[in-house]
Amino acid sequence: MPTYKENNLPENGLHRLLLRAVPPSEHGNKAISHLAKLIPVRRWSVNKWLRNQKISPDRALRIVEIGRIGVPDGEPGRVSLEEFHPYVYKDIADE
Numbered sequence: 001m002p003t004y005k006e007n008n009l010p011e012n013g014l015h016r017l018l019l020r021a022v023p024p025s026e027h028g029n030k031a032i033s034h035l036a037k038l039i040p041v042r043r044w045s046v047n048k049w050l051r052n053q054k055i056s057p058d059r060a061l062r063i064v065e066i067g068r069i070g071v072p073d074g075e076p077g078r079v080s081l082e083e084f085h086p087y088v089y090k091d092i093a094d095e
Helices: 013-021 032-038 043-052 057-066 081-088 090-094
Strands: none
Touching (some): 013 057
């Protein structure tokens, strides 16, 4: 996992959640670009989610599936669908 310097910390809770979900790349790094490849979407799309702090339910489900890559059967994944609720249902929570 890459080390973040103080001025390069993940921007928000969704960013931290996505970095936790992504398995390390072949170089051992956890990066948004690697997650975008696995989904598959363009990195621009992921950056839009981060900027808006909102993600669609189907993308959240896909990321939870990606979070299970490399995790032994019977073990919980790196992230759960419930952790995405504040970002999936953001508009409802803001009302």
